Amino acid sequence: MNELEVAVTVGTGKHPGADLVRFLETMPAAFCFLDADWRFRYVNAEAERLMDRPRTELVGESLWEAFPSMVGSVFEKSYRTAAATGRPMTFEAAYPGTLRGWFEVRVWPGSDGLAVYVLDVSDRRDAEEAARRATARTALLARVSAELSGQLDTLSALGRLAQLVVPVLTDGCIVTLVDREGRARDVGSWHGDPARRPLMDRYAQIRLDTLPSASPVAQALLAGTSVTDSVDAVLQLMADGPARDLLVQLAPATAVVLPLTAEARTVGVITLYQDAGRVMTAEDLETARQVAAEAGRAIARVHRQNQQAQLAEALQRSLLTDPPALGGAAVVVRYVPAVEAARVGGDWYDAFLQRDGSLVVVIGDVVGHDTAAAAAMGQLRGLLRGIAHYSGAGPAEVLRGLDEAIAQMHDETLATAAIARFECDGHGGRLLRWANAGHPPPILLAADGTVTVLGSPVGDLMLGVNPAAARSESVVPVPPGATVLLHTDGLVERRDGTLDEGTAALTRHLRELTGSPLDELCDGLLRRMLRGIPQDDVALVAVRLSGTHPDEAGSPRTQG
Incomplete structure (x- = not known):
């Protein structure tokens, strides 16, 4: 044996x-x-x-x-x-x-x-891990592309980029953008370890004020090239202080900084922090470069959109004049463009006096969201003002005249509009006479907070469909101190809600703002209704009459 x-x-x-x-x-x-x-x-x-x-x-x-x-x-x-x-x-x-x-x-x-x-089974596990990481990288690129191309607020999406790349490519990440004036600011940070996320957030708030010019971030911003360095080397460059202390607590081993390039210039960087023991493979680095390139393209779109939005808004506003100086009335007008770039549209407002001195206010919306709609809006606005001023007619007759003009001169134009005229009732009181062609109805806010939606939700047939359509007219008393509000549908329509829900929210906010000065009421209404993200153009005009008729002498109190 x-x-x-x-x-x-x-x-x-x-x-x-x-x-x-x-x-x-x-x-x-x-x-x-x-x-x-x-x-x-x-x-x-x-x-x-x-x-x-x-x-x-x-x-x-x-x-x-x-x-x-x-x-x-x-x-x-x-x-x-x-x-x-x-x-x-x-x-x-x-x-x-x-x-x-x-x-x-x-x-x-x-x-x-x-x-x-x-x-x-190391070889099998390595192969499975390699396949898993390859799948994760592919999914990451798809998600980054969807996030950056599908967001209305691209800058917010860029801020979330740090969260997307963790932990697929790195353990921690900070995204930095450079504005048109050359100022760098960190717009997003994330760490795979929940305990270190607050540290990363605080570090991102203060690091740019203390990083030396020889740091990887500064080098990447200046040269527009990728920089990889050990964090120990970065710590040796940093002066003592809160930023250095936070980086020590975060305890990364390596920093990889990739430039974000747009229109042939560096507009930011993405900093990837690797913990000790983590190896960034060539495939990981290539994916990170693709993420940086996608972010650079998104920033370029933001720059173009900002330029287009500024031009589009300037065009829209050039077609919307200030209301007239009036005695005995306060008039406030507001126009808020949609957040989507170059989404210039056909929303318009107007306020003017007819020959007899009656105040007329108009709100309208030409169908479409492009420069053609804006141009048609300007033409219809001028036509309506001319018809109303020359004829001295009431709201319904003015709408009939405008509808006939559209049929003869702008036969491919569709629009909605509401017209309101303030009249004296012969006994010292005020009347509101209005007509509505397919537009959201006017709203009357009494001084005691009572809110009345005037007429049906959509009114008569919209303009541009049938010039022979019947146009009705209604009259309602306007009590002292009351406010009349006309608005476009962008104020109440939401992609995640119904028109009835939007109108209910509008009436609720009006009640809460009762007693506010007219300009504060309008601004507060926009803040509450739009929640900072207008999804469509919004125009509104609000009128509050004092104790004298607007055609009587008095100090003007017009606001726009």
């Missing part, structure tokens, strides 16, 4: 036979046998190679003494559970000690010990 056969016999109490010995010695997996006292009784050739110790040293030695790093690990817990329950166990785990890799472990308990089978 040879030495190996003796070892097997000692462990099992039986002579295994030459065939079994050859099988155990040539199997591609590590195999060993532990007795009831956790001592090695048999170690095959693969186990000897895997553990990098001769079997002559291992046989007879306690498992826990030979490999103390197993104590407290999943290996010990599984071995002891199998021994205590008598049930086989199978698990995969990374070895906690000096042995590198992942292992599939199978344990069979017996009355006199444990048989242990160990197969190195």
